[in-house]
Amino acid sequence: MNSTMGPKEIVKEIVAKKDVKHIIFVGCGASKADLYPAKYFLDQNANQLRISHYTANEFNFATPNSVNENAVVISASLGGTTPETVEANAVAKDKGATVISLTRVVDSALTKDADYVIYHGFAENYATKLEKTGYCLQLAVELLNQVEGYEHYEQMMAGFDVIYKLSQESAESARKAAKQFAQRFKDEKVVYVMSSGATHEVAYSSSICLMMEMQWINSGTFHAGEFFHGPFEIVDKDVPFILLMNDGKTRSIDSRALAFLDRFDAKTEVVDALDYGLSAHVDESVVDYFNPFVITAVFRVYAEELSYSREHPLTKRRYMWKLSY
Amino acid sequence: MNSTMGPKEIVKEIVAKKDVKHIIFVGCGASKADLYPAKYFLDQNANQLRISHYTANEFNFATPNSVNENAVVISASLGGTTPETVEANAVAKDKGATVISLTRVVDSALTKDADYVIYHGFAENYATKLEKTGYCLQLAVELLNQVEGYEHYEQMMAGFDVIYKLSQESAESARKAAKQFAQRFKDEKVVYVMSSGATHEVAYSSSICLMMEMQWINSGTFHAGEFFHGPFEIVDKDVPFILLMNDGKTRSIDSRALAFLDRFDAKTEVVDALDYGLSAHVDESVVDYFNPFVITAVFRVYAEELSYSREHPLTKRRYMWKLSY
Numbered sequence: 001m002n003s004t005m006g007p008k009e010i011v012k013e014i015v016a017k018k019d020v021k022h023i024i025f026v027g028c029g030a031s032k033a034d035l036y037p038a039k040y041f042l043d044q045n046a047n048q049l050r051i052s053h054y055t056a057n058e059f060n061f062a063t064p065n066s067v068n069e070n071a072v073v074i075s076a077s078l079g080g081t082t083p084e085t086v087e088a089n090a091v092a093k094d095k096g097a098t099v100i101s102l103t104r105v106v107d108s109a110l111t112k113d114a115d116y117v118i119y120h121g122f123a124e125n126y127a128t129k130l131e132k133t134g135y136c137l138q139l140a141v142e143l144l145n146q147v148e149g150y151e152h153y154e155q156m157m158a159g160f161d162v163i164y165k166l167s168q169e170s171a172e173s174a175r176k177a178a179k180q181f182a183q184r185f186k187d188e189k190v191v192y193v194m195s196s197g198a199t200h201e202v203a204y205s206s207s208i209c210l211m212m213e214m215q216w217i218n219s220g221t222f223h224a225g226e227f228f229h230g231p232f233e234i235v236d237k238d239v240p241f242i243l244l245m246n247d248g249k250t251r252s253i254d255s256r257a258l259a260f261l262d263r264f265d266a267k268t269e270v271v272d273a274l275d276y277g278l279s280a281h282v283d284e285s286v287v288d289y290f291n292p293f294v295i296t297a298v299f300r301v302y303a304e305e306l307s308y309s310r311e312h313p314l315t316k317r318r319y320m321w322k323l324s325y
Numbered sequence: 326m327n328s329t330m331g332p333k334e335i336v337k338e339i340v341a342k343k344d345v346k347h348i349i350f351v352g353c354g355a356s357k358a359d360l361y362p363a364k365y366f367l368d369q370n371a372n373q374l375r376i377s378h379y380t381a382n383e384f385n386f387a388t389p390n391s392v393n394e395n396a397v398v399i400s401a402s403l404g405g406t407t408p409e410t411v412e413a414n415a416v417a418k419d420k421g422a423t424v425i426s427l428t429r430v431v432d433s434a435l436t437k438d439a440d441y442v443i444y445h446g447f448a449e450n451y452a453t454k455l456e457k458t459g460y461c462l463q464l465a466v467e468l469l470n471q472v473e474g475y476e477h478y479e480q481m482m483a484g485f486d487v488i489y490k491l492s493q494e495s496a497e498s499a500r501k502a503a504k505q506f507a508q509r510f511k512d513e514k515v516v517y518v519m520s521s522g523a524t525h526e527v528a529y530s531s532s533i534c535l536m537m538e539m540q541w542i543n544s545g546t547f548h549a550g551e552f553f554h555g556p557f558e559i560v561d562k563d564v565p566f567i568l569l570m571n572d573g574k575t576r577s578i579d580s581r582a583l584a585f586l587d588r589f590d591a592k593t594e595v596v597d598a599l600d601y602g603l604s605a606h607v608d609e610s611v612v613d614y615f616n617p618f619v620i621t622a623v624f625r626v627y628a629e630e631l632s633y634s635r636e637h638p639l640t641k642r643r644y645m646w647k648l649s650y
Contacts, residue, residue, distance in 0.1 A: 029554025043377055044389050050375050052368055055550040062574040064369050190543045208555035218515045220545035225380040229354025230533035233643055249387040318558055
């Protein structure tokens with residue numbers, strides 16, 4: 001297991017050794033969602049690499065045929081002990097795939113069957129919470145560029161140079177809006193969260209983790225493009241929605257949902273990457289892929305303020321860390 | 326536009342003309358979800374074909390690079406008029422992709438830019454409601470078999486021979502259980518729906534369409550493998566969950582979720598393909614892919630009974646068919 005190399009060097013070593021055909025992202029919960037921007041980037045841009053994304057136990061119990069010596073499996077687990085993801089690394093290794101793992105805990109169980117490990121921060125500040133997503137996206141960019149070529153590689157690299165600072169500053173400037181959100185939403189019984197593009201699974205993790213897991217608030221989530229094909233019939237005056245708005249190609253999808261929510265007086269909270277100046281800092285050709293960074297950082301502040309106003313710490317659990325299951 | 330050929334002949338004609346590399350599934354809401362078993366089948370079994378699945382407006386506004394002359398785009402719209410999906414066909418055609426569309430309405434807008442159209446039933450009985458899913462899965466099997474080869478082709482064909490009759494009979498035998506479900510769940514304010522494997526998006530459409538759209542009941546949905554990574558913290562005595570249980574490789578994922586729900590006295594309704602004899606009729610090598618048929622048919626009866634007990638017709642809408650949006 002090598003943990004001293006960065007994304008570019010890791011990919012260089014892999015493509016020198018093998019014919020990479022399949023990129024498979026594996027994780028659970030928030031760590032699965034954090035891999036999504038990289039999956040979305042490759043779905044958008046790749047023409048040869050095959051891309052898939054699984055919750056770890058589906059990967060383990062219904063292992064795809066493409067998990068073989070031509071596959072690179074990228075897995076993530078914050079604490080490095082998620083049993084399903086640790087097992088996924090063993091499954092991947094057994095099938096001859098190359099395994100790259102992301103975790104913050106040195107020598108954790110996840111690292112055992114990984115060929116390469118990238119350690120990332122988390123607790124230090126809002127920016128370090130984005131490193132898991134960021135390293136995964138960098139791996140995706142390197143895989144695409146080194147296997148197929150990618151015309152906007154330089155713009156992506158310039159984006160990585162600025163996105164952590166911008167996200168940290170965005171989070172720090174969001175406190176006042178977050179406090180207002182917390183006061184408006186603290187007594188809600190059901191809160192919906194939606195987005196589109198690379199931010200689709202930020203909405204997902206905001207719903208299943210920040211709302212359901214960390215606040216015990218009922219929640220549902222769906223792609224903003226799907227809103228008009230079922231979910232919108234739930235809209236009525238004061239029904240609570242959180243809309244994570246993207247700058248870039250899918251903005252019009254988010255805007256259309258917002259117009260509908262406003263038209264029927266839903267109780268809507270918007271977190272908009274445009275408000276934090278994303279497109280002033282990142283080139284238009286790649287702006288789509290950096291929305292999840294700014295929005296994740298800002299919405300973390302919203303979740304913190306919600307937890308304070310509800311007097312329910314984000315770390316409080318009924319089952320996790322308490323029981324075997 | 327050709328509408329006289331079946332899946333096998335359509336694929337034969339396409340692969341004779343072009344090098345098929347990308348299979349892209351496009352739809353909205355329930356029609357997007359109905360394409361998922363085919364997407365799942367190819368994710369599981371393909372080694373060369375690239376697979377993706379989009380809600381139509383994301384496909385339209387952030388069109389992947391792989392939508393080109395090597396792509397087959399498979400789209401679906403029940404009534405054939407869903408504007409986003411009609412537009413997706415135009416986008417796909419403009420990029421040189423081959424378009425196959427599924428709809429029940431002859432000469433509907435969806436057929437305009439399609440190279441091939443397969444018309445399917447819907448309203449006649451429970452079995453015909455599965456034809457959209459079935460034709461799409463047949464297309465996937467033919468694409469895999471004719472491009473790469475597929476070792477369980479005969480078992481899949483045998484499965485298609487029996488699945489409609491089994492699903493119809495399953496639905497007809499589910500009435501009593503469905504009435505009991507309806508009485509138990511008719512006053513619930515929030516209902517969660519989950520599943521795994523090929524049935525993952527049956528849970529999704531049951532949540533966003535049958536619950537939210539057609540009953541105005543709050544709902545959330547997630548993969549049963551994700552349940553333990555966030556959503557399970559919402560579980561408490563009498564919290565309502567619907568678990569769609571699969572026969573096959575992912576059954577242990579569903580079973581683990583059930584054990585947890587039972588342990589904490591959640592209000593759980595189980596719809597289990599095993600109860601309807603799926604594995605007695607379909608070979609073990611392909612049983613995973615036929616779960617969505619039996620479960621969709623049975624759960625339709627559950628939704629009907631819920632609508633009767635709530636005196637809220639499944640066809641009642643606030644916005645759809647009434648407004649422009």
